[in-house]
Amino acid sequence: MPTSPAPTTTRGAGSGGRRPILLDVAFLRLWTGATASGLATWALPFVLGLAVLDRTLGATDLGLLLAARTIGFLAAVPVAGVLADRRSRRKVVLWAGLASGAAAPVLAAGLGRSVPLMAAAAAVAGAGQGACRPAYQALTAEVVDAGRRQQANAAMTLAVRVTTLVGPSLAALLAVFLDTAALLVGIGLLWLVAAFVPGRGARPGVTGGAGGAGGAGGAKDAPGTSFLADFGEGVREARRHPWFIAGLGALTAVIATGYSATGVALPLVSRDEYGTEVVLAGAMTAYTAGALAGALLIARWRPRSPGRAALAGLAAYGFAPLSLVLPVHPAVVMAAYAVAGVGIELFNVPWFTAAQREVAPDRLARVSSLDFLLSYGLAPLGLALIAPAIEAFGAAPVLVACAFTCFAAPAAAALVPSSRGFSHRPAAEPAEARATGATR
Template identity: 45%
Template sequence: MITVLRQKAFGRLWLSYTASAVATGLLPTALILAILDRHNGFTALGLVLGARTLGFLIGALPAGVIADRYPRAKALACSSLLRAAGAAAVALLLDLPTIALCAAVFLAGAGEGVFRSAYQALVGELVAEEHRHEANAATTLSLRVCLVAGPTAAVALHSGLGRTTSLLIAAALWLVSTALVAPLARGDRKPPETNETSRNALADFGHGLREARRHRWFLAGLAALIFWLALGEAAKYLMLPIIARDRFGGDWLIGAALGAYSLGAVGAAVLMSRWRPRRPGIPAMIMLGSYGLVPLSLAFAHHSWIIIACCAVGGAGIEIFNIPWFTAIQREVPQHLQARVSALDFLVSYGMSPLGLALLPAIIADVGGTTTLTVCGLLVIAAALLTLLVPGMATFTDPHHPKAPHTTPTPQAAEQK
């Protein structure tokens, strides 16, 4: 991992990403605390958080087309500026009507939707294939550390310096992220035109859909991710607070379980920076399915350490999946389509989480928490393991399809080789 960070272009890109990740870690907690300080804070909170999710989904929809049509470093810089403007606007508009806050948070969410797809595609563009696994591990590690530290820092800043401090620091960090990626933008080139490039954004998005359908391993993995988010992750967030209070007598288990999840993810990122399995799809899908242990432990465990341990395994599992998954997209998908396929990945998978959070409460009320958690856990495990029946899933490749030609590497990537 140290080797890839020494490469000038990726090192600068990673620092830009890390500054953005610190801001991303601060923002949700900073938003919650700042809005709850308002006189109608609880009523406004759901609307504001929903606006951020909606902004992300709407931003992710055109993000792939934008990052495949225009220089990706410039797309990253613009998305960070958009997020900085959104965070700063929230800090300045806290006492204005809720609709103004929703609009500002929507901007920040839209910027995040563009940022993720552009970043993944730019890593594939700048980093030589033999170093992409380590590059994705470094990215995941910085994100997970920031997501662990961010909420604690936001609470401390809110208590010591006031409700707008964390928001303004997040805005400043996104400006730093913009400044770090700006030199890459000056040397960045527009992705090359191909016979699939059109002037119609919808047609370009359609090319991305066709490319995604060409990769059966991608479709199977995306289906497993939908179960992971809509059933596993949603069930955890809905039932963990209830189980903590009813079965274990307090909220301490919430922090312990979520902390164990984050520590498991960090440990797995370190492991994956050194480990390159020959058939990465096998450990990836087994460990993705291991998240089903989380709802199963919530359903049946009467010892808190079992729930905490299952959350740690689940956190490790998602990163043992994520790192080879992102690397496979960067390897198997042509460079001029990578952002569109990554955008589809983020759009479909993250769009399912709100759906699960919306539907599961009614199911829990109808059939009970234990039954719902059991079914959710078993479906998460089964969905992940069944994907291994798909040809090519074990290696995240399409053995029966010729690999589409990739575009010429950028000058930055050529220098690294």
């Protein structure tokens, strides 16, 4: 691997990092498409939940549809990672958006008529959602120069958080005027925006990539190799970066435990300990507001040891389950979730930026797919296990175990030497600052 990064200059990169990222037309198109896909991804389970409220769907049917969507998502992520490295990332985004867009009216057509038809459409929609994730991550590295990727990733995650914050109110308002079928068709239109609006990125050359591997588009891989062989190349690339393996292990542990505590224990505690849903709603709103603040902070902040700072942010999620152990004032629970929200974005943005900088360009989509596959793939397992664990051992011991895992896993990852800067390079200065001449 090279000892210093070669900055990738792409369209709109002539500003040297001083031009606001959202004034770059190429990135603005990418950001708009990614925001539309994020809004559509969030909206589907919410709109299907509205169908349960108006009794068009049963609760069991909703569970089946969400399970089908998850299966489609997990099945598509590794396939999309390979395709996005073999071929054009832009085409993967296009076909992923078209698949999810086509599934939405099928869901609407099956509503109240055929649950199997809806389950098949939900699986296709999930596949589109899963396919676009690694492709968007890799496309960001093509569209944005190295010195502005942290700002770009912060803008991406900021859009997601704003969507999460205002989305429920917007959907509820639209539901006053539109039925569930019309809302599902609207989700399909969002996917068409995600498919068609982003532009084509400028692929890095053979010699210009981080990690020193072959050129873009899978040129290093032998033509005609199997999917498993190509995906194995991505796994081997991930293993070349100890900081990535350590960080992914920590992230997976936090999502499988901390997120599970939020998904299962927080509603139970809100109901049983506080007797109101206000604590649940307040904690989730505080988490989203904290994430917004974290994204704004990390867009500008360049810590001296970015990897360890990011892992400390990830560990902050442990305060969320810890706040549910003892009967405390609801404000304490909300404050803990706000801290967790800040911390998760202090991790997410440097994590994505480091992968775009350090991973070989022709394998970035596959490494990103491995990230999503493990971190998101094991989340349902945690959700499935935490409720029986609470029944068997009680809420307090399970929540303490979740909090301990959230604190301990990032701390263990931080012991890996290259985790200090999420880089194999020994210098503490962020690589993108060296690449562009920028200062902290």
